[in-house]
Amino acid sequence: MATGKRLLNLETMNQAVLNVKVPILGSVSARAVEIQKEINQGIIKPFGNVTKCHFGDQQAMGHKPRTFLRQVAALCTYPDMLDTDHFAEDAKHRAREILKNLDNGSVGSYNPNFINLVMPLKIAKFIEQRDGGVPSHPRDIIVTGGIAKAILNILALVVNEEEPLKTGIVVPMPHYPLYSDAIALFGATKVEYVLDEERGWAVNVDRIRESLRTARKHCNPKVLCVINPGNPTGHVLSRDTLEEIIRLAVEENLLLFADEVYQENIFAPGSVFHSLKKVLFEMGPEYSEQVQLVSIYSISKGISGECGLRSGYIEFVNVEQAVFRHFDILKSFDIPSIIAVLALEVLVDPPQPGDPSYEIFQAETQNSLSSQLKKARLAEEILNRAPGIHCGPIQGALYAFPRIQIPERAVRLAQERGQAPDVLFCHLLLEETGIVLVDGTSFGQEKGTYHFRISLLHPLEELKSILEKIVEFHGKFLHEYS
Known part of the structure; x- marks a missing residue:
């Protein structure tokens, strides 16, 4: 039997893979997982649980799926339900048409x-x-x-x-x-x-x-x-x-x-x-x-x-x-x-005017967009009134990407730790508040500027509390490292 180094190791593997970082799943996210495990084990933290604000996963944050979409999917998955009265007639019709083509x-x-x-x-x-x-x-x-x-x-x-x-x-x-x-x-x-x-x-x-x-x-x-x-x-x-x-x-x-x-x-x-x-x-x-x-x-x-x-x-x-x-x-x-x-x-091919599910589908869509607008305006208002934070107008998507001031002392500390300054900020924020953000370095930013991305998917009052905690922490951060 051959002896020596195993065939697959860091030196022999595809070197291009080593450059794949998946930063959203990087050190801040990894530490968040560790912290939640510690909380589950009874270790006391300054907060109850980790608050995830780093993914654009709408339904994980409580957003309801489209009713018509789930009805059609359910009926196609279990066609026996086509004979029940629990589903809209246009959902049943759509499911039957799809099943004919499967x-x-x-x-x-x-x-x-x-x-x-x-x-x-x-x-x-x-x-x-x-x-x-x-x-x-x-x-x-x-x-x-x-x-x-x-x-x-x-x-x-x-x-x-x-x-x-x-x-x-x-x-x-x-x-x-x-x-x-x-x-x-x-x-x-x-x-x-x-x-x-x-x-x-x-x-x-x-x-x-x-x-x-x-x-x-x-x-x-x-x-x-x-x-x-x-x-x-x-x-x-x-x-x-x-x-x-x-x-x-x-x-x-x-x-x-x-x-x-x-x-x-x-x-x-x-x-x-x-x-x-x-x-x-x-x-x-x-x-x-x-x-x-x-x-x-x-x-x-x-x-x-x-x-x-x-x-x-x-x-x-x-x-x-x-x-x-x-x-x-x-x-x-x-x-x-x-x-x-x-x-x-x-x-x-969503429900059309006159279909039984049309009004519900449209209402769900409008409610979602209206909610996103309220959250975007809330984020702009809270972040922009904080010294050292600037958030530009949010027109679409699911996030805010504000620029933050990081004092020179904090920049030097980050360098000593081998971190980008906004990565350091996100780590310190996580340890004190349990809030998980993505640092701007992961997305790229102009030299000398620092940002973080926060998803605006939590319910409005919860998002307000999250944003206020970030602003409060950033104020203390500026004071401590100025």
């Missing part, structure tokens, strides 16, 4: 025809209605088992290791950490363009040009990512900005990647979601026939918040069918759960 009428089968043929037709219709009649073709749409997998598969398409220069992926700063991890995993190069915090996290196209100029010295930028509405910033891009981005894509020969998973989470008065595809086609054939675009949508955010059901879609624009077919092969590694796909079906 293999042997069962959610327990793979159902490739429903996923690959029936659903793209429904999604194309949804996109056309959303975009005011801009054509959408089922052949360009793929149903995916969650957007994280979709992003990985798209990068698998565009990253070419055979080229002399590494592939550059251009992303906003700050951005959701999944992009950094996926880029690292594929051995590509991350190229960042800084969002303008003083202008409500606006995109400055000149900054993107400058980033591209610098990046081309060491990599080959291919993809420009646009996150709209923004995560973690909550900004919504204007139509004029989207037009500028499209012109830049033509000038620089870039594939546009539109992360639009929060498109339904827009609540600020005057803020409107414009899909990148709609704007592209309204700019005319010189753009719509040239620019390559990939856009993504997910059921885990939006009006459903179905984080536990992993499904979404990808739409390709101006991508050759030969390339698309290869992506279709990659997708075979990512067969979505049929129950998740049923949830997607309801969201792209």
